[in-house]
Amino acid sequence: MFFASDNSGPVHPEVLQALAEANQGYAMAYGADALMNEVRDHIRGIFDAPGAAVYLVATGTAANVLALATLAQPWQTIFCSPVAHIHEDECNAPEFYSGAKLTLVPGGDKMTPEALRGAIAAEETRGVHGPQRGPVSITQVTERGSVYSLDELRALCGVAKEYGLPVHMDGARFANALVALDCSPAEMTWKAGVDAVSFGGTKNGLMGVEAVIFFDESKAWEFELRRKRGAHLFSKHRYLSAQMAAYLQDDLWLTSARRANANCARLVEGLRAAGADFLHEPQANIVFASFPRGTHKRLHKAGAVYHLWGAQLEGDDEDEPLACRLVCDWSLGGDQIDRFISLLA
16 A cells, blocks of 8 residues: 555566567667667657657656756746646755746736736846846646646746747656546646646656757757766766667556556545545645544554655644655556455545
8 A cells, every 4th residue: 555656666577578679689889779769759740740859867856957047048937736746856956056036926827928928027026136037937737736728838838938938848747747637648738738748657657857948949959068078978878768669669668557557546535535635626646635643643653655644643632634745657566455444444
């Protein structure tokens, strides 16, 4: 009963097999391997973007911050949600790599066009003494498990374009959002106005690789320099390429995301039946729910692994509702979900 994080799940067997095959013999280093050419062509194909620049790095943080550094000047500010991963969970890495600051758009989990417009308009008002307007970063799936609709994405990108600003998408759970919306990668990115995307794989069955995609190829060389300068260019790059190649082969990335989302839907159904309250409406593979402390204690004692959210398990009031975060990955078994629900009920 492991619901702590989709980072905690196993590597997909097909990915391990691809790594074993890639380990045979010799291959050119630093991204010059033949597999990377296949990956680049495959990603361009699924995004319907033949001119896109495609790169691989080992972590989601590296993907986000190197992409943002390429889009932002050091005297600019990056606009994002107050609960964006780049703000809450990346230890100032965006500022470190880009030199730019973050401006938090007022509101909650999702940015709204009105709030974004207000935040952008408030900058470049102090001349040389204040930060200049820079990229907008959108998290899809959000850190609270919500999914921006295509209309919402288009509206946010539209505001950014009014000011001539580029848009970055943090797609650590890109596949989960895509299958939830039942749309194409192009529709969720460049057709909506996104300029660069961090295309995640680690949370969805890979050992450790993310793609960075620029739909404006003019950014390619700067990204390559920043990746090298930032110590994120792998010499034995074929092991990144092999993972991503397996991920894309026969749509494994979509199959895994559908399983994760389906697992979450099964969990949500059981939580609703048990009377749990939801902090946010679950839309992909993350749930924020609340139920009594006594129930949490029973679940933890039985071996359930998940995180409480702003609450402590210790306490005497067994009926006090405590919030928690539950995440489903592709490998989670239905028996684990059913056991969790039976203990909850």
